[in-house]
Amino acid sequence: EGDFPEYAFPADEVLEIKTGAQVMFLKNDSSVEKRYYNGKIGKVVNIINDEIEVLCPGDTEPITVEPDVWENSRYSLNEFSGEIEEEVVGKFIQYPLKLAWAITIHKSQGLTFEKAIIDARQSFAHGQVYVALSRCKSLDGLVLSTPLNSQSVINDETVIGFTNQVEQNQPDEKVLEKHRKTYELQLLNELFDFKPVVRTITYLLKVWNENASSLMGNLKTELQNVLKPVQAEMIDVAEKFSPQMEKLAGEHGHAEENSPLQERLKKAADYFLTKQKEHLELPLENAGFETDNRAIRKRLADILGQLETELTTKRAGLESISGGFSIQRYLEARALASIEKPAVKARKQAASLNVTHPEFYRKLLEWRVNKSMETGMDEAKIVRQKVMLEIAQKLPATAVELKAVKGMGGKKMEQFGQDILALVLEFRREKGMDIPLNAKQEVELAGLDTKEVSLTLFKQGLKPLEIAKKRNLAVSTIEGHLAHFVNRGELDIFELIDRKKYDAIAKCLREKTETETTSDIKNKLGDGYSYGEIRLVMANLYK
Numbered sequence: 001e002g003d004f005p006e007y008a009f010p011a012d013e014v015l016e017i018k019t020g021a022q023v024m025f026l027k028n029d030s031s032v033e034k035r036y037y038n039g040k041i042g043k044v045v046n047i048i049n050d051e052i053e054v055l056c057p058g059d060t061e062p063i064t065v066e067p068d069v070w071e072n073s074r075y076s077l078n079e080f081s082g083e084i085e086e087e088v089v090g091k092f093i094q095y096p097l098k099l100a101w102a103i104t105i106h107k108s109q110g111l112t113f114e115k116a117i118i119d120a121r122q123s124f125a126h127g128q129v130y131v132a133l134s135r136c137k138s139l140d141g142l143v144l145s146t147p148l149n150s151q152s153v154i155n156d157e158t159v160i161g162f163t164n165q166v167e168q169n170q171p172d173e174k175v176l177e178k179h180r181k182t183y184e185l186q187l188l189n190e191l192f193d194f195k196p197v198v199r200t201i202t203y204l205l206k207v208w209n210e211n212a213s214s215l216m217g218n219l220k221t222e223l224q225n226v227l228k229p230v231q232a233e234m235i236d237v238a239e240k241f242s243p244q245m246e247k248l249a250g251e252h253g254h255a256e257e258n259s260p261l262q263e264r265l266k267k268a269a270d271y272f273l274t275k276q277k278e279h280l281e282l283p284l285e286n287a288g289f290e291t292d293n294r295a296i297r298k299r300l301a302d303i304l305g306q307l308e309t310e311l312t313t314k315r316a317g318l319e320s321i322s323g324g325f326s327i328q329r330y331l332e333a334r335a336l337a338s339i340e341k342p343a344v345k346a347r348k349q350a351a352s353l354n355v356t357h358p359e360f361y362r363k364l365l366e367w368r369v370n371k372s373m374e375t376g377m378d379e380a381k382i383v384r385q386k387v388m389l390e391i392a393q394k395l396p397a398t399a400v401e402l403k404a405v406k407g408m409g410g411k412k413m414e415q416f417g418q419d420i421l422a423l424v425l426e427f428r429r430e431k432g433m434d435i436p437l438n439a440k441q442e443v444e445l446a447g448l449d450t451k452e453v454s455l456t457l458f459k460q461g462l463k464p465l466e467i468a469k470k471r472n473l474a475v476s477t478i479e480g481h482l483a484h485f486v487n488r489g490e491l492d493i494f495e496l497i498d499r500k501k502y503d504a505i506a507k508c509l510r511e512k513t514e515t516e517t518t519s520d521i522k523n524k525l526g527d528g529y530s531y532g533e534i535r536l537v538m539a540n541l542y543k
Helices: 126-133 157-168 173-191 195-210 219-251 259-285 294-321 327-339 358-375 385-394 399-403 411-430 439-446 450-459 464-471 475-487 499-510 518-525 531-541
Strands: 022-025 041-048 051-055 063-065 068-077 084-094 097-099 116-118 142-144
Touching: 116 126, 173 219, 173 294, 173 327, 195 219, 195 294, 219 259, 259 294, 294 327, 358 385, 358 411, 385 411, 399 411, 399 464, 450 464, 450 475, 464 475, 475 531, 499 518, 499 531, 518 531
Parallel strands: 116 142
Antiparallel strands: 022 041, 022 097, 041 051, 051 063, 068 084
């Protein structure tokens, strides 16, 4: 049932036996009677329907065997409780029996026999012989049918030496007490040692400096500022405290029964908890960074995660001894803290970057993440971080103002202008800021090609000069945009130029020789005509 791979089957998938067959039990009896155990031998005396009766040597009554269940379990760590949880993903159901006339050494691993006849002459590794010889409960039940080769039994000199040393140097109470004190001091010195934390911070700063051009935020400054106080008020203090601990430990019994040491440890725990909060945890809470480089972001986030885990483990250890030191309580607290994931905190990039409108910057970040998932584009290729910062700083309320942001011209406006301007106007509306009367039209303009923006504004009644001022462009550029639509037949030339001017320009253009330039035409027409008007007529004539 479920997930139980064939290679892991504990018994034959199809069991073929008959009355009189010698069989072996493959697992311990799970019932309260405990009638059989793994490796027990017997003979089948009867098979009735779904039951098999097996009589074992020394028993007066046969054992009625029914199908049993083996479970395939998956284990996982509960993120909330920190405990290991078991999930049954598959089951194998079969009679816990196997034909037992003989078994290979390899297959016998894990089994126990009362008696066994062993043929190990073809063994090719000394480990096989060890497995074979260790199957019986005693040497009385062991029979070798063939001699063992000398190379099949190897005595490792290291093991022999260790065994002899252990036998000759049995530890007494004094030795155990000495090692216990040593272990207690080792744990306490590790707890008050903040050098590993500083090493992690130093490494993080190194990674920052290597990628400084791609990073923004106050993380570097915050971390640099903690190094001196951590050294002076934590590391230096801990180094002075260590000899005091050793002295108190040497003058009295082990730590749990050492009252003077316990009092000093409680005070030390309170001191270092306060300093850790002040010099490490609070600065980290106020620190943040931002980068468009996904690899750098992940690398820094991983190091920060390691730093947070170190601090969480330190805090758990210090809190566990603030009420008195106990090896068991301390180790449990440290182990639980090391596997607990730090609570997910809101990203503080916006605040750390000194943005005028951090709340809106976070909205932009969220929009960019969603747009990246929607389009499959890299976040940096949608809108770069510096561009978003300027948008969050200025909150442009019109398409023209948005396009004026460096990095938001041309293609970016067409692709994302409408989305961004809609976000800006919504935010301005929420905060009671001024918004254009034609806000809806501004959003529509933000998604148009630059030529289409000029056309839309023209159709709204603005003259080329007014459009140029609104868009902060040259009049000739606007006339060029409109000429594009005249050439395509989407705009009537006479909406832009009167008939008299049109005829005069058209006449000069028709009479133009191959050597004449637009400047020559302009000179012929005089100051009453512009280059833009000449281009408009050309666009209409040369459709």
